[in-house]
Structure formats: C-alpha cells, structure tokens
Amino acid sequence: MVEIKTPEQIAKMREAGLVVARALQACREAVEPGVTTKDLDEIAARVIREHGAKSNFLGYGGFPATICTSVNDVVVHGIPGGRELRNGDIVSIDCGAIVDGWHGDSAITVFVGEGHPQELHDLSRVTEESMWAGIAAVRKGNRLVDVSKAIEGYVRRQPRPANGRYGIVEDYGGHGIGSAMHMDPHLLNYVDRRRGRGPKLVPGFCIAIEPMLSLGTPRTHVLEDDWTVKTDDGTWASHWEHSVALTEEGPLVLTAFDGGRAKLAEYGVQAAPDPLA
Structure with missing residues (x-):
C-alpha cells in the first residue's frame, strides 16, 4: 500500500525536509582534511536538535549515528567514527529528520580538499x-517506472568514464517516505521489466x-558491521538523494531550500508552491 498524504501532512514533511537541508549544509561547510566523520555526525545532530526535530537514522535497526558517512568506495550506510577525511577523498553524507511524526531524507556527495580527477x-x-x-x-499520470526510466536514461546518455561504464548500484534504491522513513514503494534506479510499471503517481504521493x-x-x-556497503571492485561511488512530494500543482522537493524550482526549471517543469512560504 502506498501512503497518500494530505496537503497538511506534506507541509509537515516540508518542515522536516528543511531541517535535513540545514543539517547537510552545515556538514558540507565543515568538510575539510582532518575532520572526522564523527565530527560531521555531531554537527548534524546539533542542527537537528536546535530545530526541534529528531533524527530518524539514530537507532533505526540499531544504526548508531545521526548520519551515514560513506567515503570513497563506500556506497551507503557508512558509520561515522574516528576516520579523518583526507585531501582527495569524497564523502557521501546521508541525513534524515522527523517533525511531528513526518520524515525527511536527503544525501549529498562532498569533495574533500582539492585536486580530484575529472x-x-x-x-x-x-x-x-x-x-x-x-x-x-514525478508528474501526475506517470508511473513509478517512469522515474526509474528517467534516472537510468540520463546515466546511459552520458559520456562513459575511462573504465567503460557507470555502475548503477543494483541492491539499493529509493523508497516511499512519510509517516515512516522507508515505506512502499521501492524505487529502482534502472528499469526491471519483470517488476511491471509500478503504482500511478497521484497528488499526495x-x-x-x-x-x-x-x-x-x-x-x-x-562489511562485518552489517551496515557499511562497499563496491565489489573497490571503485569509488557517489550518492545523491532528495525527498519529493507530488501535489496538485506539481512536484515539490521537500529537502531542497527552494523546493526544487531552479533545477526543475532546467527540465521545463514548474515546482509546486512551497506550503511554508
């Protein structure tokens, strides 16, 4: 069952999304050589706390931290700790927050220092x-597979890297979000025709x-910690994420400061009005 939200519930999710955006912004600004992944975790925890929200990562399935910090060949679910970031590293930071029972979830990839290869x-x-x-x-009348198709299609149209091809990670993907962090439906980042077209996208999705x-x-x-996910061949990875609501007026990017207006305009799509504006 897909949970369909009311406009009032989407407004609460927007509040949670903005807390996540602020926490990630603070982490991004703090990333530099010598900073530990635990330092970033403490920064995110402080921002979430200062805005009256709760972490939805801390304690989830026993996860011991407020954010995931996935460095270099770690794809997702890296546990913050004493590891110092070094010049030339990349780190994907995944963060979530809850406001009045409604969830936000977002991730960014950040470059540490300078001199990274193209x-x-x-x-x-x-x-x-x-x-x-x-x-x-994410438009009325589309189905979930149209989102998967758009993601995979964009990747496959890009010039190939030196090793031949971008690997679209198979075992992890997007998810429904709302009164819980992870809900139906599961979103693949590629098209698997065996799964069919998936649910129709309607306002409140x-x-x-x-x-x-x-x-x-x-x-x-x-890895043995039952969380950290690495690539099998040791190649480095990137992870980006936003939480999105479909409204009567179009998509609203709940975890983007501007609701997604600037980037969606590049695709000829008008973002929905911000319910908190």
Missing part, C-alpha cells in the same frame, strides 16, 4: 543530475529518489 567530478555530477531527471518525472553510481561494478557487499 572522472570523480563527472561521477558526482552524473549521479546528481540523474536524480533531478528522476524528480522531473511522496518518494525519496536516491541514485547511487560507481566508476565500475554495480555490485556491492556489506
């Missing part, structure tokens, strides 16, 4: 832009769209 800049750009292509497909790409294989494995 293929890493391309990796992050293609991952982020494929997310926006998927968001632009909310989804977290989160492509994960590597510079090599789409296959991953989980």
Whole structure:
C-alpha cells in the first residue's frame, strides 16, 4: 500500500525536509582534511536538535549515528567514527529528520580538499543530475517506472568514464517516505521489466529518489558491521538523494531550500508552491 498524504501532512514533511537541508549544509561547510566523520555526525545532530526535530537514522535497526558517512568506495550506510577525511577523498553524507511524526531524507556527495580527477567530478555530477531527471518525472499520470526510466536514461546518455561504464548500484534504491522513513514503494534506479510499471503517481504521493553510481561494478557487499556497503571492485561511488512530494500543482522537493524550482526549471517543469512560504 502506498501512503497518500494530505496537503497538511506534506507541509509537515516540508518542515522536516528543511531541517535535513540545514543539517547537510552545515556538514558540507565543515568538510575539510582532518575532520572526522564523527565530527560531521555531531554537527548534524546539533542542527537537528536546535530545530526541534529528531533524527530518524539514530537507532533505526540499531544504526548508531545521526548520519551515514560513506567515503570513497563506500556506497551507503557508512558509520561515522574516528576516520579523518583526507585531501582527495569524497564523502557521501546521508541525513534524515522527523517533525511531528513526518520524515525527511536527503544525501549529498562532498569533495574533500582539492585536486580530484575529472572522472570523480563527472561521477558526482552524473549521479546528481540523474536524480533531478528522476524528480522531473514525478508528474501526475506517470508511473513509478517512469522515474526509474528517467534516472537510468540520463546515466546511459552520458559520456562513459575511462573504465567503460557507470555502475548503477543494483541492491539499493529509493523508497516511499512519510509517516515512516522507508515505506512502499521501492524505487529502482534502472528499469526491471519483470517488476511491471509500478503504482500511478497521484497528488499526495511522496518518494525519496536516491541514485547511487560507481566508476565500475554495480555490485556491492556489506562489511562485518552489517551496515557499511562497499563496491565489489573497490571503485569509488557517489550518492545523491532528495525527498519529493507530488501535489496538485506539481512536484515539490521537500529537502531542497527552494523546493526544487531552479533545477526543475532546467527540465521545463514548474515546482509546486512551497506550503511554508
């Protein structure tokens, strides 16, 4: 069952989404060589607390932190700790928050220091832009598979990296979001025709769209901590995510400061009005 939200519930999700956006902004600004992933976790926890929200990551299935910090070949679910970030690293930071029982969830990839090769800049750009292509497909009358198709189509149209192809991670994807962080439906970042077209997108439909790409294989494995997910071939990965609501007026990016207006305009899509404006 897909949970359909009322406009009032979407407004609460927008509040949670903005808390997440502020926490990620603070983490992005703090990233530099020598900072530990635990330092970033403490920053996010403070921002969430100061805005009267709660973390939806901390304690989820036993997860021990407020954010996920996934460095280099870690795709998702990296646990913050004493690891110091080094010049040349990339780190994907995933964060969520709850306001009055309603959830927000978002992720960014951040470059540590300077001197990164162009293929890493391309990796992050293609991952982020494929997310926006998927968001632009969140329209009345479309189905869930149209979002998957938009994400995969954008990736496959890009010039290939030196190793031959971007790996669209197979075992992880987007998800419904609302009164829980992870809900039906599961969103693949590629088209699997065996799954059919999925549910129709209607006003009140909310989804977290989160492509994960590597510079090599789409296959991953989980480390002994039962959380950290790495690429099988050790190639580096990028992860971007936004939570999105479909309203009568169009898509609203709940975890973007501007509701997604600027980026959606590049796709010829008008973002819905911000209910908190």
